[in-house]
Amino acid sequence: MHPLKVTRTLKRLGENIQLARLRRQLSMSQIAERAGISRPTLTAIEAGRPNVSFGSYAMVLFVLGLLDDLTTVANDDVLGRKLQDARITIKQRAPKHKKGTHD
Numbered sequence: 001m002h003p004l005k006v007t008r009t010l011k012r013l014g015e016n017i018q019l020a021r022l023r024r025q026l027s028m029s030q031i032a033e034r035a036g037i038s039r040p041t042l043t044a045i046e047a048g049r050p051n052v053s054f055g056s057y058a059m060v061l062f063v064l065g066l067l068d069d070l071t072t073v074a075n076d077d078v079l080g081r082k083l084q085d086a087r088i089t090i091k092q093r094a095p096k097h098k099k100g101t102h103d
Contacts, residue, residue, distance in 0.1 A: 002050050013057070014048030020064045021046075035059040 021031055032042045037056050044052045045060055061067045074080075 006050065007048075009048075010050055011048035014046045017057075017060055017064070018046040020066060024064065031060060031063055034063045 021028070028039055028042050028046075032039045035042070035056070036059060037045075041052060041056055042060065045057055058067065058070065061070065
């Protein structure tokens with residue numbers, strides 16, 4: 001069983017992939033053949049099924065010319081950066097004096 005948010009996200013991804021295919025006026029058979037997957041696997045991808053390998057999703061995105069979209073995933077990791085910043089300690093140091101000057 002997958003969390004509802006995961007299910008919804010994959011469904012939306014599948015719908016987006018299907019729309020991209022239709023905009024390009026490509027058949028399911030054409031995409032499946034070019035991606036090296038079966039037509040039933042492409043059907044499962046367009047349905048957003050979680051049991052399809054990530055590699056198959058990536059190959060379909062590649063065929064559609066959308067593979068670079070994957071590089072934006074986790075690109076702006078706001079939560080991760082906040083967690084990282086919370087663990088950073090800044091050492092307090094006295095300012096450096098220029099040579100030849102004294103207070």
